[in-house]
Amino acid sequence: MPPVESSQLIIHMSRAYGSLNRLIGIVRQRCFEIESMNVQSESADHYRIQMVVVSERNVVHLLKKISQMSDVTSVSASKLTRVLETA
Amino acid sequence: MNGAQLLIACLENEGVRDIWGYPGGAIMPVYDALLDSNIKHYLTRHEQGAGFAAQGSARSTNRTSVCMATSGPGATNLITAVGDAYMDSIPMVVITGQVPSYLMGTDAFQELDVFGLMLPITKHSYCVKHADDIPRIVREAFQLAGSGKFGPVLIDFPKDIAFQKTEAKPLPATKDLPPISHCDPEALRIAKDLLAKAECPLIYAGGGVEKGNAVAEFRTFVETTGIPVVHTLHGLGCLPGNHPQFLGMVGMHGSEAANKAVQGCDLLLAIGSRFDDRATGKLTEFAPRAKAIHVNLDPAEFGKLRVVQSALGGDVAQNLVELTMPLSIKPWVEQTQEWKRTYACRYDAPFDSVFAPRLLHDLSQAMDDRETFICCDVGQHQMWVAQHYKFTHPKYHLTSGGAGTMGFGLPAALGVQQANPQARTIVVTGDGSIMMNIQELATIKRYNIPVKILLFDNQALGMVRQWQQLFFNNRESEIDLSDNPDFCRLAEAFGIPSMRVVHRDQEADVIQALKNTDGPLFIHTIIDRAANVWPLVPPGASNSEMLTEEGVSVG
Ligand SMILES: Cc1ncc(C[n+]2csc(CCOP(=O)(O)OP(=O)(O)O)c2C)c(N)n1
Ligand SMILES: [Mg+2]
Numbered sequence: 001m002p003p004v005e006s007s008q009l010i011i012h013m014s015r016a017y018g019s020l021n022r023l024i025g026i027v028r029q030r031c032f033e034i035e036s037m038n039v040q041s042e043s044a045d046h047y048r049i050q051m052v053v054v055s056e057r058n059v060v061h062l063l064k065k066i067s068q069m070s071d072v073t074s075v076s077a078s079k080l081t082r083v084l085e086t087a
Numbered sequence: 088m089n090g091a092q093l094l095i096a097c098l099e100n101e102g103v104r105d106i107w108g109y110p111g112g113a114i115m116p117v118y119d120a121l122l123d124s125n126i127k128h129y130l131t132r133h134e135q136g137a138g139f140a141a142q143g144s145a146r147s148t149n150r151t152s153v154c155m156a157t158s159g160p161g162a163t164n165l166i167t168a169v170g171d172a173y174m175d176s177i178p179m180v181v182i183t184g185q186v187p188s189y190l191m192g193t194d195a196f197q198e199l200d201v202f203g204l205m206l207p208i209t210k211h212s213y214c215v216k217h218a219d220d221i222p223r224i225v226r227e228a229f230q231l232a233g234s235g236k237f238g239p240v241l242i243d244f245p246k247d248i249a250f251q252k253t254e255a256k257p258l259p260a261t262k263d264l265p266p267i268s269h270c271d272p273e274a275l276r277i278a279k280d281l282l283a284k285a286e287c288p289l290i291y292a293g294g295g296v297e298k299g300n301a302v303a304e305f306r307t308f309v310e311t312t313g314i315p316v317v318h319t320l321h322g323l324g325c326l327p328g329n330h331p332q333f334l335g336m337v338g339m340h341g342s343e344a345a346n347k348a349v350q351g352c353d354l355l356l357a358i359g360s361r362f363d364d365r366a367t368g369k370l371t372e373f374a375p376r377a378k379a380i381h382v383n384l385d386p387a388e389f390g391k392l393r394v395v396q397s398a399l400g401g402d403v404a405q406n407l408v409e410l411t412m413p414l415s416i417k418p419w420v421e422q423t424q425e426w427k428r429t430y431a432c433r434y435d436a437p438f439d440s441v442f443a444p445r446l447l448h449d450l451s452q453a454m455d456d457r458e459t460f461i462c463c464d465v466g467q468h469q470m471w472v473a474q475h476y477k478f479t480h481p482k483y484h485l486t487s488g489g490a491g492t493m494g495f496g497l498p499a500a501l502g503v504q505q506a507n508p509q510a511r512t513i514v515v516t517g518d519g520s521i522m523m524n525i526q527e528l529a530t531i532k533r534y535n536i537p538v539k540i541l542l543f544d545n546q547a548l549g550m551v552r553q554w555q556q557l558f559f560n561n562r563e564s565e566i567d568l569s570d571n572p573d574f575c576r577l578a579e580a581f582g583i584p585s586m587r588v589v590h591r592d593q594e595a596d597v598i599q600a601l602k603n604t605d606g607p608l609f610i611h612t613i614i615d616r617a618a619n620v621w622p623l624v625p626p627g628a629s630n631s632e633m634l635t636e637e638g639v640s641v642g
Contacts, residue, residue: 068385069211070231
């Protein structure tokens with residue numbers, strides 16, 4: 001089993017009808033779970049979204065899929081090291 | 088003008104000449120506006136038929152087509168065809184009526200969240216909020232559907248917006264599609280280097296060659312380099328089926344020569360293909376000792392399933408031109424030719440009934456210069472077409488590959504025939520599949536569409552029966568269709584002439600009838616219930632573990 005990794009995505013995207021649903025749908029369909037998500041309205045027609053996703057899958061593929069959405073102006077990802085059970 | 092009239096004007100402006108659809112309450116204003124338009128509307132007898140007919144038009148022309156339905160159940164009936172278009176990258180604009188926007192969210196009559204339902208199976212989706220937005224939305228929808236990696240785009244259209252008055256006008260015509268990115272020089276340098284060094288290179292080409300309008304460049308590349316070729320289901324015909332360098336289809340029902348070549352190659356050139364599991368079998372054992380070059384329009388395919396040494400995005404044709412060079416790979420070519428001779432298909436079946444592989448093979452060999460499209464359904468007959476019909480160009484082979492949707496063939500053929508009136512269109516179907524959209528026989532009759540239907544009746548859901556035989560200890564579960572209707576009488580009831588075929592001696596008559604009949608024709612062909620598709624790679628196994636009629640073949 002490949003290890004579960006979490007990544008932080010920063011997405012700038014249009015506020016067109018349904019764009020957030022589309023984004024969340026793609027994340028789920030490519031087998032990623034959303035751990036946290038922060039949506040800000042950058043302008044009247046744009047969001048800035050900060051999203052932490054986890055999966056065994058390679059985040060690069062998700063990144064490419066998101067970048068291909070016609071709503072999206074830019075997307076970037078950085079891997080996060082998760083602090084686990086420091087008992 | 089109202090919103091519905093503006094929508095129709097915008098469609099005319101995009102060059103739409105026909106729409107496949109089915110009316111109902113929420114879409115009625117659009118149907119009213121259609122009466123004053125030059126666009127021809129074709130009424131199917133089920134919305135799924137409309138979706139697949141539109142696909143047939145798009146698949147055979149590479150132009151974006153349009154289908155339309157009312158809200159709620161009309162829209163859900165379209166979903167299978169839309170999902171199918173999504174999986175096979177078919178450019179289509181899908182228009183659905185919606186309840187008035189002031190009723191949306193109230194569980195109104197025939198209200199379903201069609202926007203939500205279609206989200207994961209469309210490239211993009213719109214819900215029209217104001218009539219003034221229609222010109223922009225229609226333009227964007229067509230541009231998105233027909234650019235980059237093609238796909239379906241939804242326009243959900245609330246009824247009150249259809250009645251809304253507007254001063255907006257269709258946008259002036261433009262041809263400026265988003266530019267396709269250029270070749271990556273570093274990846275090209277690596278690819279050329281790999282090619283020059285390879286001793287046993289192999290081309291594994293798929294539907295992206297045709298979609299990228301790169302068939303001519305592909306053929307030049309293949310013939311100049313001399314590299315042997317295997318095709319995916321959607322790649323068939325990129326290299327003509329009779330071409331000496333063509334080794335056959337790869338994968339689950341691929342030829343032994345093709346699968347052996349994949350296992351033995353030291354350089355794999357994946358061109359317009361995407362390492363689909365039906366082609367690769369067990370991924371880790373696919374071309375296990377090969378380096379790989381991946382040429383694909385869609386960068387999201389790179390590294391998705393296989394790490395490659397050189398990824399060439401952007402225009403497929405341009406990349407192929409760059410890579411074209413003579414190679415010296417004679418010993419490998421001779422080896423693959425020997426496999427091709429050793430494992431050539433045999434058509435000398437001993438029994439008296441019709442042998443579908445032979446009939447399909449002979450049919451393709453008997454074809455003249457007239458364009459002939461073959462629209463398949465899904466099952467054993469579909470695989471026999473892929474294995475034995477020699478396609479001269481990929482556009483002539485319409486098959487539901489990604490989704491594998493039974494019921495695709497007949498309605499798709501309607502769209503093909505209407506978009507290519509001079510061509511011959513043949514549906515190859517099974518006794519299970521034909522019943523999934525049998526109602527479209529009425530559409531054939533209504534518009535006198537001269538589609539020929541070749542039904543292989545094995546009184547079973549044959550493909551499922553074969554898997555039950557091989558992988559479930561021959562325990563047959565719900566595959567029996569021995570109580571099929573009398574298909575000839577059924578066709579006649581729809582006003583379509585029919586012919587019944589039971590003996591191998593009639594195979595030549597079938598071919599003549601398919602070639603030379605002017606109008607529609609339904610040919611009911613009885614075949615052996617026990618016939619199987621060979622070879623077969625069991626699901627999840629390596630392509631080297633092919634099962635053949637004689638037993639296991641070790642690759
Ligand atoms: C809509 C749909 N339902 C179920 C299946 C699963 N399935 C694949 S092939 C097949 C049997 C097809 O039977 P038939 O059309 O008679 O073709 P045959 O295999 O007998 O040639 C079935 C049920 C499918 N592909 N599509
Ligand atoms: Mg059958």
